[in-house]
Amino acid sequence: MVTATALEAELLELAGSVPDPELPVLTLHELGVVRAVRLRDADTAEVDLTPTYTGCPAIEAMSLDIERVLREHGMREVTVRTVLSPAWSTDDISPEGRRKLREFGIAPPRVRGSSGPVPLALGPTRTQAAETEPVHCPHCGAADTELLSRFSSTACKALRRCLSCREPFDHFKEL
Amino acid sequence: MTATGPATASVTAALALGDDALVLSHRLGEWAGHAPALEEEVALANIALDLLGQARVLLSLAGDEDELAYLREERAFRNLQLVEQPNGDFAHTIARQLYFSTYQHLLHAELAAGGGPFAPLAAKAVKEVAYHRDHAEQWTLRLGDGTETSHERMRRAYAALWRYTGEMFQPVEGLDVDWPALESRWLESVTEVLGRATLSVPEGPRTGAWSAGAGRQGIHTEPFGRMLAEMQHLHRSHPGASW
Numbered sequence: 001m002v003t004a005t006a007l008e009a010e011l012l013e014l015a016g017s018v019p020d021p022e023l024p025v026l027t028l029h030e031l032g033v034v035r036a037v038r039l040r041d042a043d044t045a046e047v048d049l050t051p052t053y054t055g056c057p058a059i060e061a062m063s064l065d066i067e068r069v070l071r072e073h074g075m076r077e078v079t080v081r082t083v084l085s086p087a088w089s090t091d092d093i094s095p096e097g098r099r100k101l102r103e104f105g106i107a108p109p110r111v112r113g114s115s116g117p118v119p120l121a122l123g124p125t126r127t128q129a130a131e132t133e134p135v136h137c138p139h140c141g142a143a144d145t146e147l148l149s150r151f152s153s154t155a156c157k158a159l160r161r162c163l164s165c166r167e168p169f170d171h172f173k174e175l
Numbered sequence: 176m177t178a179t180g181p182a183t184a185s186v187t188a189a190l191a192l193g194d195d196a197l198v199l200s201h202r203l204g205e206w207a208g209h210a211p212a213l214e215e216e217v218a219l220a221n222i223a224l225d226l227l228g229q230a231r232v233l234l235s236l237a238g239d240e241d242e243l244a245y246l247r248e249e250r251a252f253r254n255l256q257l258v259e260q261p262n263g264d265f266a267h268t269i270a271r272q273l274y275f276s277t278y279q280h281l282l283h284a285e286l287a288a289g290g291g292p293f294a295p296l297a298a299k300a301v302k303e304v305a306y307h308r309d310h311a312e313q314w315t316l317r318l319g320d321g322t323e324t325s326h327e328r329m330r331r332a333y334a335a336l337w338r339y340t341g342e343m344f345q346p347v348e349g350l351d352v353d354w355p356a357l358e359s360r361w362l363e364s365v366t367e368v369l370g371r372a373t374l375s376v377p378e379g380p381r382t383g384a385w386s387a388g389a390g391r392q393g394i395h396t397e398p399f400g401r402m403l404a405e406m407q408h409l410h411r412s413h414p415g416a417s418w
Contacts, residue, residue, distance in 0.1 A: 151214075
């Protein structure tokens, strides 16, 4: 493990401060997708970026934004590498990121050791029965919410509805 | 393509897995504008996008992703015949999803644990595919154990695609997988879901005479050529076009 220099740490912070193009309330650092910044020489930087989902189309916009920010900070050449391993998990979203998601009206993912869909009991649309930890409504905080669709506006979200305030909301689902 | 060394073997494997993902992604994309409900349209498109992402990584391991997707002839594709089958009614799409995502989930879990060249992608794909499998399972339960009509249509769909499922367990060169064990876990999982959905496991052969499946050798079913024509048309008509 090579110790990061002060400049590398500074560049990592800068790259991490770029807002997510899909969820601009979150920074890439809070989303947990910027893995490392290495200096190849005085003004050449290499950034390791990991996608949330393999097919996430936002990764190209993220790369361009990181390149721009680091260039503005004096880097002449910036290469953004996409790294798949270790696979990104919603557990990589920081506590601050979770709080911001909730404020933005998106229920944050539940923290868990293993990922994958939570086994659900089947009802007409009610699917909260078998879940271990409820997904709280980001609007009114109620725990009584139901799943409407496993896939919402983007692959990383599910569509739910609050049974208390009746508002539909997105849930950043656990991966 | 004659496989001789490990490099060629891993290209063969990347094409097989990449083509499965690409072709099924295209088929699911055909639902855009036609799905039974808006939520379902979004779900199928999101599953298609996951598969497209996997296909891009896999095909890039085999060569240039665009050339491989848009400029190969039908006989050069190595996908399973199962994934090229037309969408049919919603039941057929769901049956194809359960058969394939159960296979893909088991296969990627094994590849992720194996640590070979496909392990990094497989470790991501296995998490994405878990949601695809869950989606297919929930619909199978709801429609199988639903009305008389939905039950019958689910039954017919699972029966119609059954003969394409044996091909999934033909060994693929370059993948270090215990295929017979994979097959028995697949059968166990599918049998369990169908049972809960009040459906029976289809009868009829999955291998040998009257079964189907030589997609890994480049032999495809009749609808595949038309699908490819649509998929490749723009790229072939306007070489080098970009947004």
